[in-house]
Amino acid sequence: MNLTGNKLGNSVNLLSDVLQNPHCKLEILWLIDCGVTDESCASLASALRSNSSHLRGLDLIGNKIGDLGVDRLCTGLKDPHCKLEKLRLSDCGVTDEGCAALASALRSNPSHLRELSLSRNKLGDSGVKLLSAGLEDPHCKLEKLWLSDCGVKDKGCAALASALRSNPSHLRHLDLSWNKIGDLGVNRLCAGLKDPHCKLEILWLRDCGVTDEGCVALASALRSNSSLLRHLNLTGNKLGKSGVKLLKENPHYKLETVYC
Incomplete structure (x- = not known):
């Protein structure tokens, strides 16, 4: 309906x-x-x-x-009778306090939530840290997370990297577009991408202030044996020819699509 x-x-x-x-x-x-x-x-x-x-x-x-x-x-999400799998809360006025409640729900047993959209909320790094704590819980089964335009910076990326390294990590799709995470944020995120427990397949980093330096970190993550990344979107960033070349011209990557 x-x-x-x-x-x-x-x-x-x-x-x-x-x-x-x-x-x-x-x-x-x-x-x-x-x-x-x-x-x-x-x-x-x-x-x-x-x-x-x-x-x-x-x-x-x-x-x-x-x-x-x-x-x-x-x-409602914490209740055993709840079967909700997809929840979209973009542009709902959510802050870090709301993230704490959602993290608690993600840790509930059983948690059925598979997709969560929080784009265009002012979560900041503090909110993302709280949310990441929920992602690290064994009961959390979240596979898709949208955090575009949420005020995330490099510290938030470090928290997300920790979640990607958790065992088990179920996250397959992560959207951080329109967050000014810069090269430092990308570098911290790549620490999670390199981990064998990381299952991420789709990563969107549109208009995130990334330069060729960030491409070097991403290329290193893509070369790791454990990398499962298939789709990467970096449109709207200030990438030079060398950065684009690093991401597009290595036959050993498992990437199927890359947008620069």
Whole structure:
């Protein structure tokens, strides 16, 4: 069901009541830019906790639910009955406090969440560190993480690298586009890419302030025997010919696509 762009507000509570009905088989619900509030998030969490819940995908992009809304939503994510696999919270006014709640949910047993989008929230390095702590937990099964335009810098990259080195690490897709992580951030991230436990296959670093120096670090990671990286996006960075050559002209890399 796609209700994008409708000003539902707290009437989402009525919809949540329906989701708890044993006859309801709804699996995907889009509520993009619907004026959803933190109060509505509490109602949605109640639906996720329902024994009859079939919901697998929930999209709340563009709703200013803030950290309180995320915290209330996470009470549902932690419940054993919750089967949610995809959650999109881009541009929702989330900060590091919301990341702490999400990290706790990712550590829950069992955690079914496989895809999480937090793009265009002001998380900063502190928020990413908290989130990475959840990624390192054995119960976390997250495979795709979007963090574009989140104020991430090099310290946040170091935390993510630690998560990529965790055993087991399930992360396959990481988007850090439009974060000014620079070459230092890329270098720290590559420490995780080189680890045998790292399963990352897709890495987006669009417009991240990367130069040829960062390409050297990436090339080193790609040469490692354990590298599984297949798709790399570096468009919008100030790369010279030498940096592009490092990434595109080595036949030993496993890369299938590289955008510079």
